[in-house]
Amino acid sequence: MGPSLTILLCCLLWCLLPVTQASDISLMLSSTEEAALAQAQARAQKETRSSNTLRLDGIIYTDPASWTIWVNSRPIKAGETVETFHILKVTPDFVEMIWSPKPNQRHQVCLKPNEEFQDIKGDLGTLGTSSIDSSCG
Numbered sequence: 001m002g003p004s005l006t007i008l009l010c011c012l013l014w015c016l017l018p019v020t021q022a023s024d025i026s027l028m029l030s031s032t033e034e035a036a037l038a039q040a041q042a043r044a045q046k047e048t049r050s051s052n053t054l055r056l057d058g059i060i061y062t063d064p065a066s067w068t069i070w071v072n073s074r075p076i077k078a079g080e081t082v083e084t085f086h087i088l089k090v091t092p093d094f095v096e097m098i099w100s101p102k103p104n105q106r107h108q109v110c111l112k113p114n115e116e117f118q119d120i121k122g123d124l125g126t127l128g129t130s131s132i133d134s135s136c137g
Contacts, residue, residue, distance in 0.1 A: 052101055052118060052119040053072070053117070053118050053119070054071065054072065054085070054099050054101070054109060054111070054116060054117045054118075054119075055071065055072050055073075055111075055114075055115070056069065056070070056071055056095055056111035056112065056113055056114070056115055056116070057070035057071065057072070057073055057113065057114070058070045058114075059090065059091075059092065059093075059094075059095065061090060061092040064090070065078055065079075066078055067090045069087075069090060069095055071085070071095075078090070084099065084100055084101060085097045085098060085099040085100065086098045088108075093112060094110055094111060094112045095110070095111055096108070097109055097111075099117070099119075101119050102119075105119070107119065
């Protein structure tokens with residue numbers, strides 16, 4: 001069989017193959033495996049962050065009235081109301097807020113991106129007390 005016949009045969013076989021989308025092709029994981037991995041990662045993230053931890057994941061700052069922060073992996077935009085905390089100040093470098101993880105409990109917290117605050121006092125049973133834990137300078 002000559003080279004031109006081999007090329008012709010390969011082209012014919014190629015045309016007969018089922019068409020797949022590029023998004024369906026993965027060298028490592030199937031779409032089912034990718035979905036299972038995403039669910040496992042989400043579960044692990046929820047398990048590692050307890051309700052007594054406040055983490056600032058990031059800040060996108062344009063001006064005092066236009067910003068987005070990510071707190072415990074949740075995006076929060078300027079002007080948005082959040083039940084458990086009140087944003088006092090957002091800058092490109094830090095966020096100052098009052099956090100109420102439990103009823104009658106309050107912490108004034110200043111966090112930079114990738115910092116977290118853990119409410120250790122709440123675990124020790126000091127509910128009903130107000131405390132100022134830190135303030136931004």
